Amino acid sequence: MDSSTLLLLSIFTFLAIPALSANPCRPDSCDAALGVEVRFPFRLSNRQPARCGYPGFDLFCNAQNQTIISLPESGEFVVDHIDYTAQALFINDPDLCLPKRILNFTLSGSVFRGAYMREYTFLNCSSDYMDYTGTRYIPLFCLSGRNYTVLAVNSRSLGGGLPAACRSIANVSVPLQWGLSQFYWMDLREDLELVWSEPACWGCENQGGVCGYKGDSGREIGCYRRSRSGLPRSAKYGIIVGVGIPGLVCIIGLICYACGMVRAFNIQRRLNAGLPIAVSDQRPTIRSTSGLDQPTIESYPTTVLGESRRLPEPSEGTCPICLSDYQPKERLRSLPECNHYFHADCIDEWLKLNGTCPLCRNSPESSVATPSSSMSISSSSSSTTLDRH
Structure with missing residues (x-):
């Protein structure tokens, strides 16, 4: 049995071996190209079985193929990103007016909590109040009108009280992202960051695995090897070795062949350059356009x-x-x-x-009919031997 046959048998053997400890629940997404990858503890309630998600982590797809989460007392939000290693969820308003949702935002009844909470005061100011162009006040244009401007200001920066042209609307607690929580003037249109504690899958995710239920019943969580689309790694290695090495040999052979052709061309060119050049005299000659018999x-x-x-x-x-x-x-x-x-x-x-x-x-x-008489050796149609001197 030759080496190529053995290689093919090895590849088919790798393909036939099932993935050990494979998670029966495969990741899913509302949008195959740009959607968020949904896997345990989350699940798409209208696509994945109930055992593929943990209670309180249900998501669904809307008509625009956005991934949506419904918080018990705050309503529906778009899920922009899920960090499974940090156990963090990033959400925003589907109608692109997050400050309006923040006015009545609460995480009561949900499995999530705010990552980094900051207190803000919302102000309603007269339209001629323009002292919010600095970093202290944040204009909330989606809440403002022709005759008034709604501003947000970090409650800790109010200091001496409210501006004369403004009145307080509400004090809200906002779950900011870690990087944005360091800036009191952060734009409240950015995603809100929520985190969860249970189930604790961060250790499994850090090891390259994915969480899931161990059996068909109960709440015991296990760590599974992440399922991969396409061929197993061993099969990919076999194909790389089986195709890559012969391909490399072929490339080297083609390079050597090309170098040989170039070398032969250069030799032939040098030989042609060494041919003697005969200068003919001015006597008219009869040139034959075809060969002789x-x-x-x-x-x-x-x-x-x-x-x-x-x-x-x-x-x-x-x-x-x-x-x-x-x-x-x-x-x-x-x-x-x-x-x-x-x-x-x-x-x-x-x-x-x-x-x-x-x-x-x-x-x-x-x-032909007039043999040359000036030759010092005899010449005829039969062979003669040139004088040795």
């Missing part, structure tokens, strides 16, 4: 190179076609028009496709 090619003189590897001018010791040095006993062929030498095999293949000399581009056809 085999009998014509074989009629050109051939020579077997001797040990001295000497060639008459203008030839050199390297074949201009394959760029290899001539070796003893190799068969060379010369072209009668220009007397340039080449490996016989190289020039034969060239002339089959091109009817001109690779160096000077002159056509040898015009001089």
Whole structure:
């Protein structure tokens, strides 16, 4: 059995193993994209079973897919966030006028208490009273009208009493957030922070777990491993190893192949740059636009190179076609028009496709019938051996 088969079997084995100590109640949300995650001790009363939540922690979804909590004596509020580790709940007014709700706010009859309570005094001032632009007074625009302005001021900062143009409406206790409770001028439109003590699930949450009932009855609370959507961690590791390593090997192979191609291209370019450049004279030449037939090619003189590897001018010791040095006993062929030498095999293949000399581009056809008389070696269609000197 090869390694790839073993890897696939391992992945399927991981997928088949159920999650140990899994919580039977899965988290839910009113809005899958932006909604608050609802899990024990909270539950969505219209979506999750009763055993998925603790008494007094029921939530529900409204028509706008907002998460709503109903406090026994204060009414309905939007749940903006739940911090399960700190056991804190952040709420606001669905109608965006939280100061109006604060006037009659109480946590009596609920399982929650205020996180950081601050006392505020609400004032009704005449419309021409403008001395609230500093940090001492907080304008409450959603409670104000054309002829009056409602302000809130921290009760501890009133000092010498009320301004002459204002009268007290109410003294309220506001459950502020920790960061905002340090500022007496905090905007009362921010979320209210509520906390709870029972059930005490903060230790389980800090360990990465989630609370839940241990059985089908009773109030005993247990800590479960948080259920994860998608594949188990072990299966993800198996896929990463099984796909990542072969993928990395393939990438390295492609890089090596690309480097080899670039290296070969550079070598070929250097070789082409070393080819001799022949300057032709001004004599008119007949250029063939197609290759020569085999009998014509074989009629050109051939020579077997001797040990001295000497060639008459203008030839050199390297074949201009394959760029290899001539070796003893190799068969060379010369072209009668220009007397340039080449490996016989190289020039034969060239002339089959091109009817001109690779160096000077002159056509040898015009001089086949008149052998050159200036050659110092005998040349014929049969092979001869070049003089050793």
